[in-house]
Amino acid sequence: MFSEYLHKLNDLQNAAKAAKKGKWLDDDTQEQHVRNVVWTLENRRHLLETSRREPIDAVVEYVRDGSTLRVLLLPSFTYVTVMITGIRVRQLMIDSAFGEFVFISGFRRLYATVRC
Known part of the structure; x- marks a missing residue:
């Protein structure tokens, strides 16, 4: 085998x-x-103006909590932090008891293609 x-x-x-x-x-x-990855975005307003407020393809790279995501915008390969409002999420203290829960819930959203 x-x-x-x-x-x-x-x-x-x-x-x-x-x-x-x-x-x-x-x-x-x-x-x-x-690929040339842009790690810091100097002019955020320019990003909004160039997208003309249309959805942008992105890949979720990191989930900090239920309302904060680190995404990679495509095709420009720009990393941005997206903070979603209007979502009520319990704040969990990350210790050994909740570590696995946070990993599993975050893993479901990782590397998912989204439009933001």
Whole structure:
């Protein structure tokens, strides 16, 4: 069983080498596949004006609590913190008893594609 798994991984690695994908990509085309991530947004008003108040595709990267999310805006790869109003969420003290609960509830929202 384990040798079949390693054999399959080896076949996939050889296929990636032949197709020049991943770390076997040519050096001259690597720069085209690197995304420039904007970690801090200097002009928030400009973001609102360019979106014309239309929904923006985003991926939820981190859930701080029920009303605060860290999202990655697509296709500009800009990280923003979204604070949702009008949601009533109990404030939990994170200790060993609530750690698993917070992890499970946050995990359900992580990496979900949303429109904000």
